[in-house]
Amino acid sequence: MTEPAPSPDLPPPPVGFWEAFRFWLKLGFISFGGPAGQISLMHQELVENRRWISERRFLHALNYCMVLPGPEAQQLATYIGWLMHRSWGGIVAGALFVLPSLFILIALSWIYIAFGEMPLVAGLFYGIKPAVTAIVVQAAHRIGSRALKNNVLWAVAAASFVAIFALDLPFPAIVAAAALIGYVGGRVAPDKLKAGGGHGKADKSFGRALIDDDTPTPAHALFKWQRLLEIAIIGALLWLIPMGLLTATYGWEHSLTQMGWFFTKAALLTFGGAYAVLPYVYQGAVGHYGWLTPTQMIDGLALGETTPGPLIMIVAFVGFVGGYVKALFGPESLFLAGAVAASLVTWFTFLPSFIFILAGGPLIETTHNDLKFTAPLTAITAAVVGVILNLALFFAYHVLWPQGFTGNFDGISALIALAAAIALFRYKQNVIHVIAACALVGLVLKVFV
Numbered sequence: 001m002t003e004p005a006p007s008p009d010l011p012p013p014p015v016g017f018w019e020a021f022r023f024w025l026k027l028g029f030i031s032f033g034g035p036a037g038q039i040s041l042m043h044q045e046l047v048e049n050r051r052w053i054s055e056r057r058f059l060h061a062l063n064y065c066m067v068l069p070g071p072e073a074q075q076l077a078t079y080i081g082w083l084m085h086r087s088w089g090g091i092v093a094g095a096l097f098v099l100p101s102l103f104i105l106i107a108l109s110w111i112y113i114a115f116g117e118m119p120l121v122a123g124l125f126y127g128i129k130p131a132v133t134a135i136v137v138q139a140a141h142r143i144g145s146r147a148l149k150n151n152v153l154w155a156v157a158a159a160s161f162v163a164i165f166a167l168d169l170p171f172p173a174i175v176a177a178a179a180l181i182g183y184v185g186g187r188v189a190p191d192k193l194k195a196g197g198g199h200g201k202a203d204k205s206f207g208r209a210l211i212d213d214d215t216p217t218p219a220h221a222l223f224k225w226q227r228l229l230e231i232a233i234i235g236a237l238l239w240l241i242p243m244g245l246l247t248a249t250y251g252w253e254h255s256l257t258q259m260g261w262f263f264t265k266a267a268l269l270t271f272g273g274a275y276a277v278l279p280y281v282y283q284g285a286v287g288h289y290g291w292l293t294p295t296q297m298i299d300g301l302a303l304g305e306t307t308p309g310p311l312i313m314i315v316a317f318v319g320f321v322g323g324y325v326k327a328l329f330g331p332e333s334l335f336l337a338g339a340v341a342a343s344l345v346t347w348f349t350f351l352p353s354f355i356f357i358l359a360g361g362p363l364i365e366t367t368h369n370d371l372k373f374t375a376p377l378t379a380i381t382a383a384v385v386g387v388i389l390n391l392a393l394f395f396a397y398h399v400l401w402p403q404g405f406t407g408n409f410d411g412i413s414a415l416i417a418l419a420a421a422i423a424l425f426r427y428k429q430n431v432i433h434v435i436a437a438c439a440l441v442g443l444v445l446k447v448f449v
Contacts, residue, residue, distance in 0.1 A: 011208040012051050017085050023050075024081060024093045028100040031073070031308045038073035038310075046080060047206060053080055054209040064364045069268050070353040071310035074098060078357045083211060083365070086220045087358055094354055098346065101309025102316050106342050108303050109320035110335055116299075119447050127442020128302040129295075130417035131435050133395040135305060138424045140388040143381070152192040153382040156181060161386030164279060171280035171387065175269060178383035179376040186375025193375035223362040235355035239264065242347065255326050258289060259341060263315055263348045279387050281318060282394070291322030294398050301395075306435055312349065319345035416441060 023045070031038045039062065046052045053061075061083070065075040074097045081093025115121055148154050156178055163169040163177075185193045209215075243264075246257040262284050266277055278301070285291045292300070300317035307313065323341025324334050399413050416438055423429040423437075 011212065012210050015052060015084060015210060017089065020081065020085060020089060021092055021096075024077065024096040025100075027077065028096040028098070029308055031097065039076060042073070042076060042080075047209070051207055051209040052084065053211040054213050054215075055206065056213045057083075057209070057211055057215075060364070064360070065357075068353070068356045068360075070350075070356065071312050074310050074350070075353050075357055078354060079361055082357060082361055083218070083221055090358060090361075091354065094350070094357070098309055098313065098350055101307050101313045102342065102346050104307050104309075105303060105313055105316045106320060106339050108307070109300075109317050109342065110324075110338065112299060112303065113321055113324050113338070120443070123443040123446030124439045125299050125302065125442065126413075126446050127416055127438040127440065128435055129298050129395075129399045130413045131420040131438035132298055132302045132305065133392060133399050133417050134420035134424055135431055135434070136301075136388065136392040136395055137421060140385055140392055141425070143388065144385040147378070147381040147385060150192055152185065152189070153378070156379050156382040157386040157389075159386070160383035161389055164387055165390045165393070171277075171283060172265070172269060174383055174387065175380055178379045182376035182379025185379065190375065193378050217365045221362050221365040223366040227362065228359055231355065231359045235351070235359070239348070239351055242344075246344075255289070255291070255322060255328055256341060256344060259291075259319055259322065259345050260348045262289070263319075263345045264352075266315070267349045267352045277312065278314070279391050279394075281315065282391070285318045285322065289322070292318060292325065294394070295402075296321055298395055298398060302435065305431055313346070315345045315349050316342040319343075412445065 027042070027045075031041060043058060047055050047058050058080075061079045062072070062076055065072040065079060068075060074094055077097045078090045078094030082090025085092075112121065116125070144157065148157055160174050160178065163174050164171065182193055243257070243260050246254070246260055250257055252258075266280055266284075269277055269280055282294075282297055286294055286297055297318075300314050300321070303317055304311050304314035319341035320338035324338035326337070327334060328337040328341065396417070399417065400410050401407055402410060420434050420438055423434050424431070
């Protein structure tokens with residue numbers, strides 16, 4: 001999809017809306033690898049190859065997206081699309097980052113729930129589940145190595161692990177407590193709660209960019225109170241109208257209404273990425289509402305890892321399975337119920353991300369100050385490490401002891417998980433490759449052996 005830009009001494013020619021549309025559409029189908037891979041891909045295409053935006057402006061936008069709750073790669077696409085082609089450019093860029101994944105996940109979720117008992121499908125997931133356990137352990141290690149820079153942050157991570165593992169405290173309470181610790185600690189001992197990294201300095205140049213370091217902020221990106229108020233009102237209506245219709249049509253306790261409300265809350269708690277919010281989704285979707293089983297949750301994460309788009313798109317799988325299993329529209333319309341539920345939870349999960357960018361982007365562009373993680377967000381990130389470790393133990397328990405501790409230990413699954421961990425940690429293999437190899441092993445063991 002690479003299109004060479006002109007001479008480095010000259011900026012590339014202006015990019016039309018439909019040319020950008022084609023790029024964002026392609027990106028939606030090839031954005032594998034989680035947020036790190038997706039951000040790397042956008043940097044390569046937009047900064048290095050096409051030079052639509054400079055390194056410094058790219059990192060400036062990324063730092064803002066990293067502070068927000070929500071999928072940072074999707075928000076970054078929305079931000080750059082908005083900067084280039086106003087509000088519709090941002091909406092198109094952000095939506096096309098999600099829609100291909102939604103359609104793919106609806107199809108895969110239907111195959112999974114309708115044909116999951118077939119030996120072929122069961123064999124594939126037998127190998128994938130241990131791999132997912134290793135992947136979540138790697139996520140805890142990756143975030144922890146970046147976030148836990150001193151004993152205070154290690155203590156916050158340990159406390160969050162105990163809170164969710166031993167005390168079964170809800171994830172929002174853990175986030176709130178971590179934010180409070182960060183707020184107080186940032187004033188008492190600011191050196192202990194400095195941001196642990198960010199995304200480096202903009203010290204590279206790939207030639208003149210269309211939106212360069214010294215390019216004036218376009219008129220539509222300048223901060224205006226009236227514009228902020230308009231976006232806030234429109235965003236509130238886009239949430240309130242569908243939620244009001246669901247409540248009026250089905251009642252507050254109906255599964256579709258509760259899905260809308262639950263995933264609205266989840267969207268505002270995704271500090272630290274999708275892995276951080278998964279325990280909250282598990283607590284609600286599995287433990288409280290019973291929309292799916294623990295095993296199905298693990299399988300859904302596996303599907304999310306192997307499809308393009310944000311990993312938080314696992315919410316579409318949760319919605320589909322919940323709508324399908326609950327037969328929300330009757331036994332004759334199971335697929336329709338699943339597809340509607342998946343689309344609905346995707347809407348409520350991603351709507352806040354668009355509002356954050358379209359409302360906050362002008363302020364960021366006007367100030368042009370480098371944003372860093374605040375002390376509360378640093379503490380939240382540390383707490384997230386403990387929460388993700390708990391998630392890894394939860395997955396390991398259900399994979400290695402499928403019938404509980406009173407049942408047999410699954411030694412084969414343990415060997416697959418160990419092999420996946422070695423591939424990820426020692427040999428730095430791609431997540432997709434690890435999942436594919438483990439799926440093949442599971443297929444051979446369950447179908448051909």
